Structure formats: C-alpha cells, structure tokens
Amino acid sequence: DAEITQSPRHKITETGRQVTLACHQTWNHNNMFWYRQDLGHGLRLIHYSYGVQDTNKGEVSDGYSVSRSNTEDLPLTLESAASSQTSVYFCASSEDSSSGNTIYFGEGSWLTVV
C-alpha cells in the first residue's frame, strides 16, 4: 500500500546543531507539507511544496528549510536547533488538481532540543 513515512520518529539533539527530518511518500503526490504540532497551537504550517524544485514558506518557517529534488521526498532541516523548536513534526501529502483533495499525514517525528 502507498504510504508516507517519517524518520527518525524520535530524536534528541542539542541547541545549535543542524537536524534533518526525512519524509518519504509513495503515492506520487505533487503536494507535500510540513506541520508542527504544539499544545495550545494545534497544527501550524512550516513549509510546503507543489512539486519538484518548488518550495514555499508557511506561517512558522523561520529557522527551517526544505528542498524538493524529487516527487517522493521533502526533508525538513533545522539549520541551528533551538529549544523553541521542540515539537512534534508531521509531514503530509496530497494530490494536486483540486483543493478538495485529502491531505494524508505521516506518523510524526518527536524532536526534543536540549
């Protein structure tokens, strides 16, 4: 079955280190997204991509970057991890062509910055 996988599922890192969270989907979806989930804030959009070589900033993009070199992958990089980036990160994907398409989520990556 097609799916969306994230790795690592859990990570502890130190302040100032660069961290990359991987996201891989096998649906061949053009649209991919990264959200973070924090208590009291729900899910907030970090970055998104509508296709290869396309990336866009979401509402909380500061300190994060993404790249889209192929359809299947959208890695999220924290350039210099900060304690404020301790969160749960969700990757998601959807088909394009219509805003009515369902967005499907991965299982999440729990990141702790100490």
Add this chain to the structure above:
Amino acid sequence: AQSVAQPEDQVNVAEGNPLTVKCTYSVSGNPYLFWYVQYPNRGLQFLLKYITGDNLVKGSYGFEAEFNKSQTSFHLKKPSALVSDSALYFCAVRDRGSGNTGKLIFGQGTTLQVKP
C-alpha cells in the same frame, strides 16, 4: 483571514450515547472542510470531508458531519459513542480560492473522552 474554531477543549460522553464535536469556520469564500482524528503518539487520520453537495457527510468509523453554511459550522457527530473513539479531533478548512491549493488551517483540537 481564514480561521477555524473548536470551542470545546474536551467533550465527555458516556459509551452508547450520541456525541457532537463542534467546529465553526471563517473563510472568504466557499470552504472545503475536513475532520481528522489523532490517537496518542500517532499521526492524523482522515475521517471525512465536505466538498460540495449533500450537507450531511458520512465518513469512517460511523462518524458524520453536518455542513451548515448559514451558521458557518461543520460539527462532527456519531449516533453511539464507543470507548475506542476517545482521541483528539481536529477540524480543518481550506479556502477554494486560487493560490491556496493544499494548505489546511486547523482548529485547536478537541479531546473526546468516552467513558464506559
């Protein structure tokens, strides 16, 4: 600006009783509306969506939701709650306007607790 409100942080219901999780939205045009469920330490699972047509939408696990345009609401319902329905529920909206393809705006989430 688009927004979604889930006015209740937690909803408690006895098993076998009907449940309602409330959601109201604000968008500039006609919305696409979604409900997701999240179990502990898991990702979000899609339950149902309203795109167009019948205002009553049926989804997974016996859930349904009613779209009410005049009240800008999209409440999630289930006729008979199960203990296994206990989870965190998110309402989300996507504007149909161009330039917004794919981006969802989420509510804060409502914890549903179903007691035996």
